[in-house]
Amino acid sequence: MNKKENILIIGAGLCGSLLALRLAQRGCNVTVYESRPDLRTTDISAGRSINLALSDRGFKALRLAGVEKKARKICIPMYGRLIHDIQGNTFSSNYSGREGESINSISRGDLNGILLTEAEKYDNLTIHFNSKCTAVDIENNTATFKNYQTKEVFTKNADVIFGTDGAGSILRKSYYLEHKFLFSYSQNYLTHGYKELEIPADANGNHQISKDYLHIWPRGDYMLIALPNLDGSFTVTLFLGHEEGVYNFKQLDSEAKITDFFKTQFPDALKLIPNIAKEFANNPTGALGTVKCSPWQYQGKTLLMGDAAHAVVPFYGQGMNASFEDVTVFDTLLDEYDDNWETIFKTFQKIRKPDTDAIADLAVENYFEMRDHVSNPLFKEKRKIEMVLEKTFPKTYFSKYSMVTFNEDISYFEAMKKGRAQDKAILNLLDDGELNDTNLNVILKKVQEATNAILEDDKIAGLK
């Protein structure tokens, strides 16, 4: 590619800073504008510590940019879910039957900081903070910014502009509003929202509950989850209906109601969250939405990437990983197509869109599974059998979750297609009492045959 290319990146979040780093490594002249202050020197967390689950697709991209080791140092491995029932009993459900496979709790801010620091080592890369993009002119390839500190408004042009400006992307908005082409667009909200709370560290700075798990309190219509932080605390997230259901955010409008809700529904968690009512009232209620759109690019001059192109709900722990994987895929196309940006951009979307659509749909599905299915007997039995199959046949058997989370060489789309068929096969075999055999080879063979039959039947019916 032409190394003199001037590249402008809107947004220095996780995707934008990794993309900037990688393009700088390839010799491009990169300028990044970020609306927020530098998170390495300013506390912009509003008192809350946001963590995410990093897994193999994310690591692959970080490896490409040479920052995997730095990221691993601030990870806390979680090997499974620890389910808390309403009586306070707990039972664990591993993510994989293979040794050592884990998802990893990591601070969004700390990881972002690592990427920014790495990126700034390159002379051919500059990052400007406090610069909010207010408009993109997609015909003239210019972006306008407002500096929050100086109040200055300025316009920059570039050979190529990347919109890695997240779910509320200004570049995507200009695609939508300018009507230069037919723009397919969807924003779909769940009826549930979320609120973050905190389980603090104990007096010695240690975790009050096991840090080796992602904790879940599933209650059918709502649930609580908790991920560990390095400082001994947990970030807790309540998922609850905005207005629907017996309990909902709208109705929990007094200290008494909030305390009562936790006392009856999450008694063990309540003991770990001091000042629950105050935290509940002070922290904002967030919306949970999926964004899909097409096209992602215009005339080989602007491209959406990461959440700006495909925001997903958090229930598969893949939002960040999918955005990082965008960079991996994009990087291979830079090798393949030199500096033919329009071909690179079009090919990128062609390859990538079925996969980001798939992870978006899987994430919404998992929202129902996490709330509900973890307490459904048939689904529990399926998990058990899958753990045994993965343990016994570690190189042969992969659950849908494993394909999505631990197999970065299987695309999200393939993982979804095969994983859904496999889930359906196992559930129906279980329901028919067909998996009572003691010989695991027989069970594996039955599952494989039923999965292939399902895929074949769908194919004959012309289904994807």
Added chain:
Amino acid sequence: MNKKENILIIGAGLCGSLLALRLAQRGCNVTVYESRPDLRTTDISAGRSINLALSDRGFKALRLAGVEKKARKICIPMYGRLIHDIQGNTFSSNYSGREGESINSISRGDLNGILLTEAEKYDNLTIHFNSKCTAVDIENNTATFKNYQTKEVFTKNADVIFGTDGAGSILRKSYYLEHKFLFSYSQNYLTHGYKELEIPADANGNHQISKDYLHIWPRGDYMLIALPNLDGSFTVTLFLGHEEGVYNFKQLDSEAKITDFFKTQFPDALKLIPNIAKEFANNPTGALGTVKCSPWQYQGKTLLMGDAAHAVVPFYGQGMNASFEDVTVFDTLLDEYDDNWETIFKTFQKIRKPDTDAIADLAVENYFEMRDHVSNPLFKEKRKIEMVLEKTFPKTYFSKYSMVTFNEDISYFEAMKKGRAQDKAILNLLDDGELNDTNLNVILKKVQEATNAILEDDKIAGLK
């Protein structure tokens, strides 16, 4: 319901004028504003005659409003598809194996005129033409209009406002832009667009090809269809890629290319369309999009209905029928919930949304089936068997198409769910050579059992 209620309806298209008529019949005070001139006295067709396929769900709603007979008088029944291959051979494929079941070609303008004339018979109903809605204030329940003739701008309030203002609805836009609530919204375009052309009547005013069929020229990546008009002409629609494929709208930019395209791809049709190149150049190219959104209502004061709530692509011939069915369903809720508008509106969406989502998805699916599957041997064999089953077991067997088109008492959602399972069952039984039996009772039983097994397997797997 409170008969004094002041109701404002934005849009006097097919859905708006039927809704207005029905609410006037129930005694409401109804005022309707329509952006276009009165189509009964002004030719607004831009020289083209637009026709649609009216079927049983549409007739049911027209019956409720007492206008079924008037509509039937201007219908041309089409009993099946007449497929034209590239050599000019034709073969027919009936819509149903039952006697007399047809879809019906009808002029959009003439049908709309009937509804307007009926509506205006009511003293408690007024229709204002040339009044374009420019904004709706959903907090204060007012709508602003501009009169195209007088240039006057005026604002009206009402107890209840209905947005039956089509795919580009201004009420829906205000839901989207005002950010008063989480508004899920999607607009999805197909890569294909359409262009209307005309086969004129012969010198004696007769149809040049059979008027008993919907004609299709399927060519895989593109197709031509034609529906008959009362004056002996046919309205022809070309569906073709905007920019993709060997032939596409962008590339057909000269008289020579257009004529060559028709000469090689649709030679028999070309003979029937004089001045093809001129018509092609003069008539606009339209986009094909699906719109879904939620919620449809706000605070029991405004409600989207028809295309404004759920625009679909035309490939199942159900857009108008679905909008008319909205009125049928809405009418039953007026009986049930008196004048509790918020309950009526919420219940309306709860009942109706799964059905309008289903017909939207079925219409997109049929786009691929019409282009492609009509020439796929396995699909052809399926159609044949289904025709025989419907003829032999007219009260027992219904194809997916029949359930959607001729069975107004089965919801679109149920028709989709059962129809898809049935299609999959037949295609797989055919592929396995399981339907070679000469005893039709055996075949019917096999299809029914396989269909039920598919539905049961999906249910166990937690799929809808």
